[in-house]
Amino acid sequence: MKALGIVFSNIHDTNLPELVRMRTLASIPFGGRYRLIDFALSNMVNSGIDKVGVITKRNYRSLMDHVGSGKDWDLARKDGGLIILPPFGDRDSDGLYNSRLEALKSITGFLGHCDEDYVVMTDCDNVCRINYYDVIEYHRISKADITLVYRKGMPEEDNAVVIDTDADGRVTNLKYERKSEGEKQIFANIYVMKRSLLMNLIMDSLASNYTHFTTDLLVSNLKAMRIMGYEHKGYFAAITSMQSYYERNMDLLVEKNRHELFGDRSVFTKIRDSVPTKYGASAVVKNSLIADGCVIEGTVENSVIFRGVKVARGSVVKNSVLMQDTVLGENVTMNCMITDKDVVVRDRRVLSGSENHPFYIPKGSMI
Structure with missing residues (x-):
């Protein structure tokens, strides 16, 4: 068959x-x-x-x-x-x-x-x-x-x-x-x-x-x-x-x-052989999915973080989806956000959407 x-x-x-x-x-x-x-x-x-x-x-x-x-x-x-x-x-x-x-x-x-x-x-x-x-x-x-x-x-x-x-x-x-x-x-x-x-x-x-x-x-x-x-x-x-x-x-x-x-049946994807995620001494992570290759030095709560994302010291990410290679500077605050790949957010930016209307940042943007 x-x-x-x-x-x-x-x-x-x-x-x-x-x-x-x-x-x-x-x-x-x-x-x-x-x-x-x-x-x-x-x-x-x-x-x-x-x-x-x-x-x-x-x-x-x-x-x-x-x-x-x-x-x-x-x-x-x-x-x-x-x-x-x-x-x-x-x-x-x-x-x-x-x-x-x-x-x-x-x-x-x-x-x-x-x-x-x-x-x-x-x-x-x-x-x-x-x-x-x-x-x-x-x-x-x-x-x-x-x-x-x-x-x-x-x-x-x-x-x-x-x-x-x-x-x-x-x-x-x-x-x-x-x-x-x-x-x-x-x-x-x-x-x-x-x-x-x-x-x-x-x-x-x-x-x-x-x-x-x-x-x-x-x-x-x-x-x-x-x-x-x-x-x-x-x-x-x-x-x-x-x-x-x-x-x-x-x-x-x-x-x-x-x-x-996921259960007991594998979901296959392209293998990238990234290094394990590094968590700094000041990192706080709660109820989040974080892929490999990330550097987390700030706070991440209730979020989905893709490969290669960097969250600098003092930054707070809540209820957000950060795609591959997103970089957050220091003291950034994000809530209910979706960032596409290769987004850069500079220091001390405050960005927020809502659960009923998440805010989206296009691929390759610098904020």
Whole structure:
């Protein structure tokens, strides 16, 4: 039972325009040492999927620098492994797709040359731990044409796709809903189907001039096909806005969330061989995640600190996310902040956002 993995690296770029100005959504840093794509790739590898195609669109230099040959995920292989699928343009298009279906149309040649029985498709902005082998097995036993993974929770953004299922787990409706308080079955943008079926759906969409995978293909085939829902239980983080990016990083300060996300299954990432973090005599650290290669001489509370960050003497950082190689001078005060990579904050600066509106400093800025 061989499966092919497909990861969409740019589908929801418009949700985080600040963070994707100089990178793709897949390469956004998360959790102190990871990139968002690490979770998608690790789930694939841990589920026995050893051939993964990553569909790109633009700004993917940092993504290619991060994943490289795929060796850090054991995907540097002669047969299969990691395949980057850049935009493909022809006389009818420039290759810059605007939807999931258009992205799939651009890789029909790649899909046609694969020999795997099943395809697992996922977005890269879903941070979770899931065993795709279990999903494929459910798909096979339930005799589904398509299986959609969902989670139970409250829609945290407008236009969330909500799934209705019957007593047997068959999907009876797919609809967009606005942000609400009630618990729903929220589609996790993870699909499982046979590769041959995916190819047929793409060909049908070309003949019918369809553009949207969910509304044009899934909704229109709810009765004609057996589309099943598979519930994901456990921690799930959807990165849909700057606010949710901040909150999901803060989630990792809770031990229960860390255990559900990492547990006994490894999350692989690019190895950098940094030195251990150095804590000065005046350092105070409380309830924080701090990666290696840092120098902490001030106070850090309730924060996520990435590799190579320097916090000088007298500085206080609270409720913040500091990305790689951020440097804080002496007597700096920060609260509810997000700093991108290579930010420098000079001595005696006071910067503050709020939990409902964290303040963001762009990459390479000097304050």
